[in-house]
Amino acid sequence: MTSYSDPSAATSANQEAPVAPLAIQRVRHPLEARQAQVLARHQISPGFVRLTLGGAEMVDFVSLGFDDHFKLILPAQGADRPVLPRLEDGRPVFEGPRPMMRDYTPQRYDAAAGTLEVEFALHEAGPASDWARQAAVGSWVGVAGPRGSMVVPPDLPWHVLMGDASALPAIVRRLAELPASTRAIVRVMVESPADQRTLASAAALDVAWVDSLPAAARSLVLPEGAGYLWAAGEHSDMAAVRDVLRALPGADPRRMRVSAYWRRGDAGHHAELAD
Structure with a gap:
């Protein structure tokens, strides 16, 4: 698992700040990139599938805002697992070609089980939706972030x-x-x-x-x-x-x-x- 922090963050998940009642709070998180595996898939409707991701690196995933987004990192053509970034001068750097990435909402995280549910709309053709359409249990994918949360x-x-x-x-x-x-x-x-x-x-x-x-x-x-x-x-x-x-x-x-x-x-x- 690759982990790195945003040095410009004023408030982090590990740093509490006074918050007025009913105030909206922005929280920054150390950015982490994880290898995750498809543990289950559920076809919600013809146009939507829900994948459950998990694995040893998902145990400390954090998402505090309902509209958080993380980067789904897809494996390269013919590869079993995605390539995760390393940190260089405070920025994520990939070895070789930059992998295909898309933003997705962490719909439900079960901290006890270390599992993350992600929902995919399948109507539009695209790298991530195409991957989700055929992703079998056991498939690997990368999860980077969320970088921050807006807590409403x-x-x-x-x-x-x-x-x-x-x-x-x-x-x-x-x-x-x-x-x-x-x-x-x-x-x-x-x-x-x-x-x-x-x-x-x-x-x-x-x-x-x-x-x-x-x-x-x-x-x-x-x-x-x-x-x-x-x-x-x-x-x-x-x-x-x-x-x-x-x-x-x-x-x-x-x-x-x-x-x-x-x-x-x-x-x-x-x-x-x-x-």
Whole structure:
């Protein structure tokens, strides 16, 4: 396992800082790259598969934020295992050609078992989805990160969660974390009705499967109080959603995050859409 730290981090998982009640906290983690093995696979629907990753190097994996992302490092063509980076002048360096990597959400980590569940959308052709489509139990893959977490208090009075298929793992994770005292307004867009599923949470749920995320954002009426607005998906959709959400009565940009998980024509795109 390769491990290295971000020297610019102000707050780390091992360094506690005073946090105001219901404050959103950014936490940086020492970056670690691990070898992991597929322990199980479950076909959730025609367009989604969930892989369970584990192994000796996964025992101290850390993910504090529901929308964290890590780098999935794929083995090179014909190789059994991926090549992990080494540290050089504070940066990860690969021996030989840089391997194919993609960002994924750590949907559920079981610390006792040392296992990580990761969900893959299979509709779009791409190196990671192609690998997940055929990955057998016993296959090896690399897991690097997460580099940091944005920790959003689950007991805020309400949460708006919006996204396409790429955002569904983070939405499912957040819903599992919310207590019964909260309300969750969820709007999700998937390509096929066959990929719609029952979403569960202790929170009071308002769920709709939609054809347009910008249109769904325009129809929102935010509850009173201090809630949290979150959206992720395709870049142009998220740019439109961000503009709509910022203009909603009751929206607070300090409690909002909109991210572009992908861009049409650029499979490796991943960016947070800041003001």
